[in-house]
Amino acid sequence: MSYDIQTFNAIAKEGLARLPEDCYTLNQTQHPDAILLRSQKLHDTKFSKSIKGIARAGAGTNNIPVDRCTKEGIVVFNTPGANANAVKELVLANLFLAVRPILSGANWVQTLSGPNTEEQAEAHKKQFAGTELEGKKLGVIGLGAIGAMVANDAYRLGMDVVGYDPFVSVDTAWSISRHVHRALNIEEVLSSADFITIHVPLTEKTKHLIGKKELSLLQSHAVLLNFARGELVDAQALLEILEQDGFQKYVTDFADEKLLHHEKILVLPHLGASTQEAETNCAIMAATTLANFLETGNIRHSVNFPTVEISFHSPFRLAIVHQNVPNMLGAISTVVAELGYNIDNLINRSREEIAYTLVDLTVTNEQAKHAEKKIQQLEHILSTRLIQNLT
Numbered sequence: 001m002s003y004d005i006q007t008f009n010a011i012a013k014e015g016l017a018r019l020p021e022d023c024y025t026l027n028q029t030q031h032p033d034a035i036l037l038r039s040q041k042l043h044d045t046k047f048s049k050s051i052k053g054i055a056r057a058g059a060g061t062n063n064i065p066v067d068r069c070t071k072e073g074i075v076v077f078n079t080p081g082a083n084a085n086a087v088k089e090l091v092l093a094n095l096f097l098a099v100r101p102i103l104s105g106a107n108w109v110q111t112l113s114g115p116n117t118e119e120q121a122e123a124h125k126k127q128f129a130g131t132e133l134e135g136k137k138l139g140v141i142g143l144g145a146i147g148a149m150v151a152n153d154a155y156r157l158g159m160d161v162v163g164y165d166p167f168v169s170v171d172t173a174w175s176i177s178r179h180v181h182r183a184l185n186i187e188e189v190l191s192s193a194d195f196i197t198i199h200v201p202l203t204e205k206t207k208h209l210i211g212k213k214e215l216s217l218l219q220s221h222a223v224l225l226n227f228a229r230g231e232l233v234d235a236q237a238l239l240e241i242l243e244q245d246g247f248q249k250y251v252t253d254f255a256d257e258k259l260l261h262h263e264k265i266l267v268l269p270h271l272g273a274s275t276q277e278a279e280t281n282c283a284i285m286a287a288t289t290l291a292n293f294l295e296t297g298n299i300r301h302s303v304n305f306p307t308v309e310i311s312f313h314s315p316f317r318l319a320i321v322h323q324n325v326p327n328m329l330g331a332i333s334t335v336v337a338e339l340g341y342n343i344d345n346l347i348n349r350s351r352e353e354i355a356y357t358l359v360d361l362t363v364t365n366e367q368a369k370h371a372e373k374k375i376q377q378l379e380h381i382l383s384t385r386l387i388q389n390l391t
């Protein structure tokens, strides 16, 4: 069995190596089995019926029409935590840059010349004096993989850290230092912190999470950092409030023409995950997850489907995507029973409106195909896939 994967963006070679040539081709057909990508926007892409899964080598899936994928039975995956350390380090670097005029000092010293360069530097260095992070207050909005790491490391740097995340997962909550104070509302974070860093996903609900009202709460010396997504902050409101000296500085990882050439705004070209390590981790996790899904039907790290994992020992497995309505399991197993086949193993899981069932069978190829055809004819079935066990 061979699968064709359509790729977008630069996917690290260590990840592509998880898709060996004897089982996989890359970008060879108009009807690929799956898509592997980074930031490529897919909202205007019509998906071929052949596409079963889309894997995002990264955390944010706002470049993928996830709701449409769910309706079309396409499983969307991401790589939770795989680039969190890279983003954390860039956030910390920008906290340091915010308190110490390192770049302007380094640029200025290049303008000096002559034998008394050192004396000139010593005489004028006071214009580049800064302040320290220790003892200052950092507000972290979103305590997921990245936010939790930033909060913990900022605490280790001697900062007073307050975090806000009404949906924090139990796993992440365990990883957060007990010294990180938990805010009950976003206003508390915005109005009390010297530095605020945002680490929430961009969704319809979080677009402009930081709007005029929220920006008005910032202290005049506050620095706002956004390494999550540009649209989380209302850029127009931000420009107006910066103009009124409402706060001191905005650091963003997302290029927006409106924000360029502004003395109080530092714009980076989406560098958060741009380290060798993060690119490798994300590509490996995305490719491995996708290969596991294609070869076994098992699902993990999906943002729209339930986690479904059972070991695969039978010669054939039917992977069935269906609407989450009553009695689907009964209907599927009745089809198999009426054909006179035994089910070796079966698992069914649901997530909101979608459900996914794996049925393992010890039958011939023809019999397995027949069962698949019969199941396809049932009401509420979105897609079926017959997987042969090649191990």
Ligand SMILES: NC(=O)c1ccc[n+]([C@@H]2O[C@H](COP(=O)([O-])OP(=O)(O)OC[C@H]3O[C@@H](n4cnc5c(N)ncnc54)[C@H](O)[C@@H]3O)[C@@H](O)[C@H]2O)c1
Pocket: 058, 059, 060, 061, 080, 081, 083, 084, 087, 141, 142, 143, 144, 145, 146, 147, 164, 165, 166, 167, 168, 169, 172, 199, 200, 201, 202, 206, 209, 227, 228, 229, 253, 270, 271, 272, 273, 274
């Ligand atoms: N700059 C980059 O290159 C880069 C790299 C990685 C991730 N990101 C962005 O950062 C985001 C976060 O990444 P992550 O790996 O930490 O994801 P994550 O899923 O581990 O964490 C996100 C956290 O945000 C919380 N959250 C959701 N809505 C919230 C709200 N309204 N208020 C407060 N908290 C809320 C969630 O409960 C979760 O704990 C990603 O979705 C992505 O958009 C950017």
Ligand SMILES: O=C(O)CC[C@@H](O)C(=O)O
Pocket: 038, 039, 057, 058, 059, 060, 061, 083, 270, 272, 273, 274
């Ligand atoms: O692929 C990248 O460079 C950025 C990925 C990042 O935005 C993410 O959401 O993980």
